[in-house]
Amino acid sequence: MDTLAFRKLTDWLVDGARSAPSPPQMMAETCERLVAAGLPLARVGVFVRTLHPDIVGRNFVWRAGSEVVVGSANYEMLDSEEYRTSPLAIVFAKGCEIRAKLDGPDGNRFPIFAELREEGTTDYIALPLLNVDGSVHASSWTTKQPGGFTDMQLKALRELIPPLSRLIEVTRLRFMSSILLDTYVGNRAGERILGGQIRRGHTEIMQAAIWLSDLRGFTALSDRLPAETVIEILNQYFDCQVSAIATHGGEVLKFMGDGLLAVFPFDEYVGDMGHACAKVLEAACEARANVEAMQFPIGETVERFRFGVALHVGQILYGNIGGGNRLDFTCIGPAVNLAARLEKMASRLHRTVVASAAFAKSCPDRWDELGEFPIAGFSKAERVFGLSDETAGANALPLAGHSSGSVVNSSG
Incomplete structure (x- = not known):
């Protein structure tokens, strides 16, 4: 890991990621900087709950070599088998970390791991994004690196989460304010x-x-x-x-x-x-x-x-x-x-x-x-x-x- 490049990334997040004004741009630049610093990411997902009469949350998914894909989930998703058997359901419910090497004893713990393994994924970690208001959001990080993430790489990801959470919280609150105003007074x-x-x-x-x-x-x-x-x-x-x-x-x-x-x-x-x-x-x-x-x-x-x-x-x-x-x-x-x-x-x-x-x-x-x-x-x-x-x-x-x-x- 290039510790100087990583430190510049965390400083950039703390300063508000000014060069990337939209959430997809911020996520793309964050992931690209991590890769440049020596963290071999394959896929990164950020999953944020919101206040909306129809949408329970939004998701942002980055893949190496691709643009960030933005999606949303309705309230029916919370009752779906796909969600209830996913690691993210545990992260949202308990605010805890989920880690699994896909060729190890936990490699079949969740159905999504089989799909990730077919893509060549070797390691998976889901980390909670804890907001000041007590709400829990989630992120997932995967690699195709043989042997999975190293201890140093996992330490870097965990250190990244606090500044990333603060910036996501600010962005989320702004988005929620806009949604609530649109809902109650119009766009x-x-x-x-x-x-x-x-x-x-x-x-x-x-x-x-x-x-x-x-x-x-x-x-x-x-x-x-x-x-x-x-x-x-x-x-x-x-x-x-x-x-x-x-x-x-x-x-x-x-x-x-x-x-x-x-x-x-x-x-x-x-x-x-x-x-x-x-x-x-x-x-x-x-x-x-x-x-x-x-x-x-x-x-x-x-x-x-x-x-x-x-x-x-x-x-x-x-x-x-x-x-x-x-x-x-x-x-x-x-x-x-x-x-x-x-x-x-x-x-x-x-x-x-x-x-x-x-x-x-x-x-x-x-x-x-x-x-x-x-x-x-x-x-x-x-x-x-x-x-x-x-x-x-x-x-x-x-x-x-x-x-x-x-x-x-x-x-x-």
Whole structure:
């Protein structure tokens, strides 16, 4: 081992690995420096748990002569046979080291060792990465060197773990902060919060298409079903919309009971007004089809659902609003208020999708004018438009072919 090169590597890690700003770059440079220092690595894996509603952790795998491969694991992985019979399961559970020479008495202890042996691996060691907060993460190191790792090489790996753990912890916390903000306030708002836009009054004006939707019959639904069932229904119902919104360039800002507020900024995700509104309309039609197809069995009946969505375009104020040290990153303005009023109008008109005159003008040819209506809180009446492929009569009737089920179809 080249002790000077190894010491430079640990100093580089302690200093924040500044020449490798991303986790894959940091891992690649770390492994390449170790090899250059005389440690004959074949494969290195780093496995880090995170806080994410769908992903239990991320993995980074380096192989000699290849780029770092980044992957993720869902929560179902924890119950898989592959994980439960792996050395990493023990490392995560007990925070202990696992070492085995693959031609020795422990060479068949774990199923993965047979696969590694076929690749020519001679030695394996898994080392825990202990974070200051008490959480345990894992790393694995292999070599194809005849006879396996030497005692000096193993000592170097163990000495590397503390500075590597500190740097991984800092990176992990930054990643988790980003994920949590994306999960709870959205990507666009999350970027601004992490960027320092955290004081009350930090706001900006933007032009956007506005989406405001509501589940029909939610009050009656909540009254007659257990709370746990209602939550499960809401989650499925929101799934019908969120994927469509995200796919077409929008961002969900807020869930309000059974209501959903989303925006499609013109200048960032989806381009000019006409293009933005066309994408919003595609998302609305996709969400409509998803909700129409949604079924929820309860006893001997099958619940079917309808929702309403109002679409509008206008100027919104986007940023931090609140009291004291409790803030909300949201949007306000007359345009948002009008969208909320139009959503209630959709229920009265027995329509699924309605739009303001401004929105319908931006993507014409698919709308029928439904009339001009006074809007509470606004001095002027508003022309309201409905999709040409919908009719009030059809949307007011229960769905056919489901006599054993019920249809949630009253106003919320």
